[in-house]
Amino acid sequence: MQNGLMVLHGNRLETLTELVADWLQREPLSPLETETFLVQSNGMAQWLKLQLADALGISAGFQFQMPARFLWGAYRTVLGEDQVPRTSPFDKSRLLWRLYRLLPTLLNSEHFGPLRHFLADDVDGRKRHQLAERLADLFDAYQMYRADWLDDWENGNDRLRKDQDRDTFDEFPTSQLWQAHLWRALLADMDSSKRGLSRSAIHRDFIAALTLQKEQGTSPAGLPRRLIIFGISALPQQALEALAALSQHCQILMLVQNPCQHYWADIVEDKQLLRRQLDNRKRHVTTMPENRVNPLLAAWGKQGRDFIGLLYDHDDPDSYRSVFHNQIDLFEAIEPQSVLQQLQQDILDLEPLPKPDQRPPLRAGSASPADG
Structure with missing residues (x-):
């Protein structure tokens, strides 16, 4: 199994779910091995279980965890339970x-x-x-x-x-x-x-231990061979650093629901993000006029925007692009049939909101809640 961090973007959870199901069939673990998923809520875990049951015919041998809980367990696994308490005094x-x-x-x-x-x-x-x-x-x-x-x-x-x-x-x-x-x-x-x-001190020791073991050609026992991260809309830099370090020793497949197919983390007035220097690894980079900004996307939330930007600091798509036959961006355009779908398409294409008299005509009888 190829180790490393593989990040796939898509604007529809259903499409990302289909990819997960296909990947589990193409690259199965051992029959009694547990598949570990990280999700952002119990609701998402239940939804994904049902979707995978429909796609695979069964949903068994899956373990769903929240990122913080999983990472604390990983700290204890790598550094030793005698070095990392079950509960931190800084909780x-x-x-x-x-x-x-x-x-x-x-x-x-x-x-x-x-x-x-x-x-x-x-x-x-x-x-x-x-x-x-x-x-x-x-x-x-x-x-x-x-x-x-x-x-x-x-x-x-x-x-x-x-x-x-x-x-x-x-x-x-x-x-x-x-x-x-x-x-x-x-x-x-x-x-x-x-x-x-403290979590920050243990985190530093964790990164150092994984890096040293990678240099020595060894891997810590007890870590899952594969980790699937599904539909999480935001993670702090510390968590992404931990996952990147873990990916030296296991396979991490991250499925990101991204509303826009272009790089959009720097479209807001934030000096830190505007200083971000884009490089060739940022696969969604597109040259856009300065005024081509969708205000809904710009207001999406700083934490989510930062998450998209931070992902590119750890992502190297050239290392795994061929594994997915170059299909690592799963964005799907739609023919808008309602005002809501038109807004979704504008966000996907990083288009500014059109003036009312410039909206494309919609099919008759396609009223939506957004139409009032």
Whole structure:
């Protein structure tokens, strides 16, 4: 089985499902081997099970997991269960109560003026619990999306790195500096043996271990031989880095529902994305006039746009294009029969919304909810 990361884009889940079913038949695992899928919700898992049952005649031997849970299990498999606990001391549920206990001891410090002001009239501890819960969510997100900020803060560098791979920084507002001080306070409150168990720290060790084993020609035991990632609309850079490292030792097939057949991650007014330098590996790159922007696509959501952009940093289609007979982009145009289908086609082609008097005529009797 060919290892590596293979990313296929399509605008219809049904088409992506057909490809998965065909791939499972063409490249089957051993009879008693479990096929592992990563999906973004239990609803998607149930839908995909039914679709595969219809296509294959049976839906058995499939394991469906959420990305975060799978990756934490992969960390334990690669680094050892004695090195990675079943539950991280930096999980939200544990951070919440640590913060709840720690906050009153910090409020007299000059660094925590905004928090002191918020908790000034907290008589029964409800506001403290609410604040601890919000802060636990915040630091959990930072571990996944901005681990570089936490690394800087841990080392006493109170700054906001713009790009994880560049030494350029945004201004750190004085009113928000308490975040860096609070992160250091959290680390100081932990035993030294637990400080290296944040998701970001374990992630670094995980990447290093997989890279070393690849250089040594070995592979960690216990990982699935194949991983199918289906219909996930967004993943943080840390998760994509982990999957790219895993793909050195197993086959990863990623099916991405992408509404547009052109590269669209930089069509919004975002300086970081506009600085992204496109290269020949970005297979959807098309030269477009500056005003050829679909406003619905531009408003799709920054997280989803970033995900599409990050995929190209890890994708090398030339390494697997021949395996799929050069059919790695599964975009399907339709003949619009309704206003909704016309909008979908405009997004697919990266066309701006036409003026009302410039819309192409639709077939009679093709009214849709969008027609009012």
